[in-house]
Amino acid sequence: MAARTRSLPGRVFVFAFKAILWFLLITFLWVLLYRFVPPPITATMVLDENGSGRDWMSLEEMDQAMAVAVIAAEDGIFCIHDGFDYEAIQRAWEERQSGERQRGGSTISQQTAKNAFLWQGGGWFRKGLETYFTVLIEFLWDKPRIMEVYLNVAETGIGTYGANAGAQRYFGHDASQLSDLEAARIAAVLPAPKTRDATRPGSWTARYANRLVARMGQVRASPLDDCL
Structure with missing residues (x-):
């Protein structure tokens, strides 16, 4: 009897x-691998025509000021959220709907997912993948690992990736002694690394970095960095 052929x-x-x-299997194993192995390269680095200078440094070696600075600048509830800041997402959506200037709603976890596994740029498809990878890294990694990867793959200058390479570029020493x-100036550069400079900051970047220094004191005086 002939085998039945599927339609x-x-x-x-x-x-x-x-x-x-x-x-699902490949991405699960990929994210699990990066729990223990530094990402060797990212799509952003491959596509960067200016090169991809980087120098991996563990979170333990890096001056704590760097992690405190990015919490102050990027994600004040990093230690307590599940990967998403729902209030920030809501505010960003309302601004988009009203046509106002849009602020970023992405957490450090979301930015890590994008930087380590995806590409830059918008679009709902990429945003959907970012959400998926954010859930995976929050499930498979701990908060210190998320912060460590973020601080090593984020673009910190033209052709420069990671806080350690950024510190060497701007200040002539590594990120172990910031x-x-x-640290606040590197954090201030992160939203626009191709147009901002930590060594010769413009007036807005300099003022922002000074505000971040004050916020860093608040972070240290609170539980906001306890997970690290």
């Missing part, structure tokens, strides 16, 4: 189901 919709369904299973102002 075209049936074959499409089976193919899609297998593809999804393979995607002052609060130096």
Whole structure:
């Protein structure tokens, strides 16, 4: 008796189901690998025509001021959220709907997911993948590892990636001996690393860095950095 042949919709369904299973398995193992191994390169680095200078430094070696500075600048509830700041997302959505200037709603976890596994730029498809990878890293990594990867793959200058390479570029020494102002200036550069400079900051960047130094004191005096 001849074997029954699946219909075209049936074959499409089976193919899609297998593809999804393979995607879930590969991405799970990929994220799990980076729990223990530094990401060797990222899509952003590959696509950067200015090069990708970087020098990995563990969170334990890095001056604590750097992690405190990015919490003060980027994600005040980093230690307590599950990967997403829902109030910030809501505010960003309301600003988008009203046509006002849009502020970023991404947490350090979301930025780490984007920087380590995806590419820059917008679009709902990339944002959906970012959400998926954020859930994975929050599940498979601890907060110190998320911070460590973030501080090593974030763009800190033209052709420069990571806080350690940024410290060497701007201040002539590595990130193990950062002052609060130096860490704050690197954090101030992160939103626009191709147009801001930590050594010769513009007036806005300099003022912002000075405000971050004050916020860093508040972070240290609170539980906001206890997870590190």
